[in-house]
Amino acid sequence: MKAIVQERFGPPDVLQLVDTDLPHIGPDDVLVRVHAAAVNPYDWHMVRGDPYIARLIGGVGLTRPKQRVAGVDGAGQVAAVGSRVRGPAPGDEVLGWFDGSFAEYARADADRVVPKPAGLTFEQAAAVPMTGQTALRAIRDAGQVQAGQRVLINGAAGGVGSFAVQIAAALGAEVTGVCSTRNVELVGSIGAAHVIDYTAEDFTDGRTRYDVILDNAGSQPLGRLRRALTPTGTLVFNAGGSPGHLLGPIATILRVAVLDGLVRQRLRPLPSTWAREHLLVVTELVETGQVTPVLDRSYPLADTAAALRHVEDGHARGKVVITVT
Structure with missing residues (x-):
């Protein structure tokens, strides 16, 4: 072969x-x-x-x-x-x-x-398989997204982000997607109620706060991401970093684990795991037309x-x- x-x-x-x-x-x-x-x-x-x-x-x-x-x-x-x-x-x-x-x-x-x-x-x-179940774990499990919550997805046009936008919308959340100019129309078409072009607007300026943020991009410091959260909001990390790093995302996971015990906000890294149940849920969402x-x-x-x-x-x-x- x-x-x-x-x-x-x-x-x-x-x-x-x-x-x-x-x-x-x-x-x-x-x-x-x-x-x-x-x-x-x-x-x-x-x-x-x-x-x-x-x-x-x-x-x-x-x-x-x-x-x-x-x-x-x-x-x-x-x-x-x-x-x-x-x-x-x-x-x-x-x-x-x-x-x-x-x-x-x-x-x-x-x-x-x-x-x-x-x-x-x-x-x-x-x-x-990988992106669908990663998005499900980030939104449903780590983020514990509920209907009516405001959810922001940084990196909304990527593989995990495009699934996460649709899954959060299927759960009844008010979804804001962050992406580049060329992807604004795409992200809006898959279920985001609001789309932020990061080249023109800073979603971490604190003017709007979100119940859950999923960070797929790793483009903002931890402090700025927390500024965009409600006081008891949840921040989920799924950013792997660029090549050539000694620790990569492990450094972020360690930093988040320490800080999580010191603040009211929930800070959740997203480790790589697999479960058949996750994949079955995602394929059911696909079959019912809620996710494409x-x-x-x-x-x-x-x-x-x-x-x-x-x-x-x-x-x-x-x-x-x-x-x-």
């Missing part, structure tokens, strides 16, 4: 398209023929081995990548199942978390895939490095995906 592999850490150019063996699946796994894969900020962090502390705390690899085939989520069709699998069956169309999704075939735990909504293309479905994946562009498998560079630049509108087969 064709796959995108990396033998060392570095910029996206270290990725190579090669012929390699099909993944081996265990008794609780499924083999998925990948039709489309998502490109996430997480992916370029893993390709670079960045932040550097991530190499020491496991999962990434110390001097070389633990995962040779890149990519973590996508959509496709089940090709084979392990002996203990009782859910997905060959031929089923699924989306979820795949080990090495930048390839024609990928292995997945059977409990990490769910049925693909029939109304979605494979490219749209590939956009759902927003796609920026797609790249062929051979151009995966270019796709990662585009995402790393930080200006993607919605999701970038790889069309595989």
